[in-house]
Amino acid sequence: KKEEKAEAEEKKEEKAESEHKAEAEEKKAAKEEDKEGKEEKAHAEQEKKDVHQEEKEEKKETEEGEREPAVRNENECADEAEANPEEGESAPVGSEFAVEVYKPETPPEELPGASSEAPTAAEPAETPVRKRRRLFGKAPCSAFGLPQGPPTSSSSSSAPPPAPERPLSAGIPRIARSRGHYDILGIVRSADLTAIRKAYRRQALRTHPDKGGDAKDFHRVIGAFEVLSDRSKRAAYDAQLDRQDCRDGQQAQEAVDEPEVPEEQPIAKDVLAEARVVHLSLLESDIATWAEVLKKLNSPVLEALANLPQLFEAGRKKRGCREEHKEFPREIQPPEGLPSGWKCMEYLYHSGKCAGLTYIRYHSPWGKKWFQSIPACIKADADHRNLPQALVNARLAKARRRGALLKKEEPEPERNVKATPHQKPLQRGIYTQRSAANVSKYWVNVNWSYFRVYTRRTSSLAEAVDWHIAISHAKEMAQSRMRVEQSNGGVPSPLTRKELIDLVSSEPSLILTFSSNFSRGAIHNIYTPSTEDLQTAVTIYQSFHHLLDQQRFTTCTIREERQRACVMVSDRTQELADSQAVLREAVHKELKHRRAIGELPDDPNCNSPEKLRYPERRTPQEFAPLSGKESLLGDKAGDAVLLLPSEAGEGDKASAPASAASAARGRGVFGVASGTGASSSSSRRAIKDKRTTVQVALDLQDALGCDRKDATVLAAAARALPRGELKRRLASLLEADLSLPTPALSGSVPAMRRRLTAGGSG
DNA sequence: CTTGTAGTCCGAGGGTAAAC
């Protein structure tokens, strides 16, 4: 709406401009502002009204829920059940949540039967602690969301869905509240797992709020999938349906009528899957065997393996703008708000520490001068054309809306404001985070047996749904295995390597982070550091289990255990980073060899990452050709402290391994720093200092070709010098005979001189 | 005891505009 409004404004502005009638413009602008103000006011009022309405409804619902046993008698309930067994949108507000229930843990024996009486009448009064959940739609009612009352022909799937209470923007009909899981997914009772997954994918994409659906419907779809995709839960649910002679799942519906949501299968998904599996396997195996394994790989897989770093880097910000292969200065698309006729030029820094980066200048049509900011351009443009102040103000306001000025004057109200249930719907399985620019990012979080698995963020909902399907499957597999293993004693692994490989094979774009969250006795929220390495996560999980099972744990012992875990994560991250670098070298070597013997075309991007990923995930410029300096594991492996010399690339410079940094950060009850009494900020500083020193050392090492230890010493000494002094000494080194502190360094002086005089990285 | 999830904190990256 805002965009439309902005466009409309722009059109009006242009019109006004072409007329060159200052007075008329002034009036119009004033009118526009007035109108805009009115619209905003009306909009705000509408929102307020909506919120009030929802609050009212929920309050009413809650009150009714609380006083139900007292107020409603059995006849009323029976009447209601008979009159409106479907309980769709037209159902009374008070009954709205009474049927949207998901309670798979309840054993079937305890479920209420297929009585025509609404079970709410027998429910105990809701306690205050239960109120919150109830607002979200969990009510103490029959399990599995079965329809209340006897199934009638009207409750069958053949009946058209009830008319929505409020028309949805996308015109998507809402799912009837009381339909069973099969009907919600639109599948028949005999549907196999593949059909269930397909249906879940379709319905999830259809009902997600971001696709114009309703949050509650989406929630129901997730609930239905969770039950039907789990064999034991599904069996219990089917038994329940049989006992109640329910028609849920007797007819497939809607799916036939609706166009299938196109599968967003990446072209080379299988190739990527194989590459991920090989990657996982190689890292676990002996380095000496890598060359042999790589030789046996198909070329596409090998190339995918070489491109994996970009998958790991996905979503992570990189210092971009390096456009070495393009011509500068060049004209680029002018940003919104720049007056018409102005040019937006991009220039390249040729020297200095920003060399290679670009900057923007705006050029006026009369070609006198460039400007750096859009407001400056607007003002200059207005001066030049003698435009009325009102128009200038309108344009400035528009510029402010898109730029930082907005934040200075009108701080974003949405940030750091507690989201109430009214503002934010309950999330489940797939989580959404909307940025200030209204861009949604999705991620998946699944827990079982204290174990927690979560994904990176993705901008593709379809991808998130696929991830959710895959992780849910892995969860089910793991849980069944754990049940068997538990009976044998010991602490079973929450996820095995094989299960992880299966998971990654099915969804190769998955990058998972593992952590655990325990609670024992009076001590709650014992959390472990998170890691991307499964083996580390499992080891930590088991060590915590072991400690907690001893029953002799104290806050202190838990803290110590966590500290050990943090160190373990940090060490393992380093170890992996080293292995990754070696692997990357080996892969590149093999690729080079194949290109040399003509097995592969010379184009290094013939299997570009775009083909390996969801189309909308990333912009093409994010896929820069793989340079020799990129880290394979993203920032978790990218800490300069942890890098091999060849990894001291641009992208790695500032990124500490998140887990190690977090481990060092260690806030909270069981955090490392708070536990040991060490200041987390000082430890952070220490890490940062060390990193900077080592980074400088690596740069020096790269420039001089000297030993790392010497370079580190030199870097630390150099950093201690004032800037002016450093410059002076460097100049004198260049001019005079160089006498450097160690033989290793002095041996490399010619190289250093060459590089420095050539304006290189030295 | 187990799971779900809202909220906080932090650092990296990037845009903007003033200063050099």
Next chain:
DNA sequence: GTTTACCCTCGGACTACAAG
């Protein structure tokens, strides 16, 4: 033409706590 300070967004890792 280049550097720098400042500010904001975003992703990620917790952290706390409520519900089941």
